[in-house]
Amino acid sequence: MLRIDGLTKRYKTGDQALKNVSFEISGGQVVGLIGPSGAGKSTLIRCVNKLVEPTSGSISLNNREISSASGGELRRIRRRIGMIFQEYALVERLTVMENVLSGRLGYVPFWRSYLRRFPQADVDKAFMLLERVGLSTHADKRADALSGGQRQRVGIARALEQDPELLLVDEPTASLDPKTSRQIMRLILEICRERSLPAVINIHDVELARMFVDRIIGLRAGEIVFDAAPAKLDNAALTRIYGEEDWKHSASEEEDGDPTILVKHPDLQRLEAVV
Numbered sequence: 001m002l003r004i005d006g007l008t009k010r011y012k013t014g015d016q017a018l019k020n021v022s023f024e025i026s027g028g029q030v031v032g033l034i035g036p037s038g039a040g041k042s043t044l045i046r047c048v049n050k051l052v053e054p055t056s057g058s059i060s061l062n063n064r065e066i067s068s069a070s071g072g073e074l075r076r077i078r079r080r081i082g083m084i085f086q087e088y089a090l091v092e093r094l095t096v097m098e099n100v101l102s103g104r105l106g107y108v109p110f111w112r113s114y115l116r117r118f119p120q121a122d123v124d125k126a127f128m129l130l131e132r133v134g135l136s137t138h139a140d141k142r143a144d145a146l147s148g149g150q151r152q153r154v155g156i157a158r159a160l161e162q163d164p165e166l167l168l169v170d171e172p173t174a175s176l177d178p179k180t181s182r183q184i185m186r187l188i189l190e191i192c193r194e195r196s197l198p199a200v201i202n203i204h205d206v207e208l209a210r211m212f213v214d215r216i217i218g219l220r221a222g223e224i225v226f227d228a229a230p231a232k233l234d235n236a237a238l239t240r241i242y243g244e245e246d247w248k249h250s251a252s253e254e255e256d257g258d259p260t261i262l263v264k265h266p267d268l269q270r271l272e273a274v275v
């Protein structure tokens with residue numbers, strides 16, 4: 001379980017990025033973090049893996065305190081946090097298998113990773129994960145020979161190779177087409193269910209979040225202004241998160257992310273043809 005309590009972050013520049021943020025996520029739950037640019041989403045994710053030092057508050061993962069951890073303890077906690085990135089963050093000239101195995105770098109001694117001699121159990125696990133993400137026939141390909149969707153699948157397999165207790169996912173679909181985006185979101189959701197893994201997904205695409213995640217947390221100016229099931233994310237809630245906007249208009253006429261919204265029901269089409 002991820003527990004965040006009273007998290008506040010003020011940067012040296014004076015920017016107050018997070019104000020007294022508290023929430024808990026239990027195993028298997030996937031949370032979509034939404035909010036306008038500058039709301040504090042990236043800062044929150046960076047505080048959880050301690051790339052950013054919180055000003056105050058506490059963060060714990062399965063009862064181990066992250067916010068006060070340092071040295072070996074921090075490394076041990078970090079290797080249990082799988083990261084999935086918008087731009088995949090693969091080593092392009094390495095193979096798919098080598099990229100997946102890099103998820104073990106926090107576990108194996110330096111000489112083993114330098115010589116690329118990973119224990120057989122790690123290699124077996126990597127094959128199993130590649131199978132799970134649908135890339136078993138691509139293990140020996142170079143990462144730069146893959147499509148965007150395939151690269152993100154490698155990113156997911158690499159995160160799982162870490163044996164994570166938490167997934168932090170930063171805009172996983174921002175570089176993908178709408179159909180691939182859905183496939184990737186579906187895969188992340190399925191995997192979190194199978195492994196009882198909690199996940200936080202920083203996501204700009206509200207429709208996609210609504211479609212897939214279990215719970216949405218809306219941040220505005222560093223504060224949580226919405227925390228509920230996607231079904232509760234109505235126009236009033238969107239206005240609370242993003243400010244005034246004609247949500248009805250934009251949902252039906254401007255967004256092109258979800259083709260099913262624009263396609264009329266066949267019965268309606270037939271009716272229109274005869275009248």
Ligand SMILES: Nc1ncnc2c1ncn2[C@@H]1O[C@H](COP(=O)(O)OP(=O)(O)OP(=O)(O)O)[C@@H](O)[C@H]1O
Nearest residue numbers: 011013015016017036037038039040041042043044
């Ligand atoms: N390294 C930094 N130094 C100073 N201020 C920062 C730093 N990183 C972020 N901020 C500020 O903190 C606030 C929150 O930024 P953050 O990047 O967390 O928002 P965000 O919701 O992730 O935005 P976006 O969706 O555009 O990525 C903003 O006011 C931003 O200018």
